[in-house]
Amino acid sequence: MTVAGKVVLITGAARGLGFEYARSLGQAGAHVVAGDVLDCSAAVTAAGDDAFGVTLDVADAASADAMARQAMERFGRIDALINNAALYGSLRGGRFNQIPEDDWDAAMTVNVKGIWNCCKAVVPAMRQSGGGSIVNIASLAATYGMPFALHYTTSKAAVIGLTRGLARELGRDSIRVNAVAPSAVMTEGTVEFLGDKLDRGLEVIRAGQSIQRTLEPADLAGTIAWLIGDGSKFVTGQTIAVDGGTVML
Numbered sequence: 001m002t003v004a005g006k007v008v009l010i011t012g013a014a015r016g017l018g019f020e021y022a023r024s025l026g027q028a029g030a031h032v033v034a035g036d037v038l039d040c041s042a043a044v045t046a047a048g049d050d051a052f053g054v055t056l057d058v059a060d061a062a063s064a065d066a067m068a069r070q071a072m073e074r075f076g077r078i079d080a081l082i083n084n085a086a087l088y089g090s091l092r093g094g095r096f097n098q099i100p101e102d103d104w105d106a107a108m109t110v111n112v113k114g115i116w117n118c119c120k121a122v123v124p125a126m127r128q129s130g131g132g133s134i135v136n137i138a139s140l141a142a143t144y145g146m147p148f149a150l151h152y153t154t155s156k157a158a159v160i161g162l163t164r165g166l167a168r169e170l171g172r173d174s175i176r177v178n179a180v181a182p183s184a185v186m187t188e189g190t191v192e193f194l195g196d197k198l199d200r201g202l203e204v205i206r207a208g209q210s211i212q213r214t215l216e217p218a219d220l221a222g223t224i225a226w227l228i229g230d231g232s233k234f235v236t237g238q239t240i241a242v243d244g245g246t247v248m249l
Contacts, residue, residue: 003229004029007075011058012085014038016187020217021082022047033071058085058114064121078125080133080228083115096150104151111155131174133228136163140183143247160239167237176236178227183243185215210245
């Protein structure tokens, strides 16, 4: 049931959920590789002495390959990948026909192609070591159907489809692929995306939950640790909603 000693790569680790994953897993004894286009030094410090950071642009396959190569050079194996990096706060919301085409393309490139790139980068190492766990961060936006952010909603729905298809492909290699779909989490990205509608937006989201409080990053740590640990070694292709009971799959 432990993650101690596992080598875990985390994308989008500089802040928000990625920072929390790095901190919590590092403190639980995992060897953390924190990747981001932003500076990951704070996440590395929080994760402990066995952690290190890499500059990572998930939209660039060569950058993803470099992250995996550095992890192998340092630790000799890769046990888990958390595909957390995504565009969210920087996207402009609005009616579907008013979304800028550049924003649509950017959401698909980072949120979907970025996961594809990182999976391609780590799977050879996982095969070499006899298996592994990939956790893709989806969203309540996909499972519920969030309006006025169709680019983000569609990209996260694609993450769920990617998760299911890849789980079927990689099962023979003992590589598990699952997704986690949180509701709006109190992170910098949520604050940026909702802007001056933050309080009202969070109020509406809480009202639809069975547990009516705002999700915090630490609320996801246990689910993530379970999915990359051996306690879930027969779980694959699943989307686990961590949303306070909004969507009951």
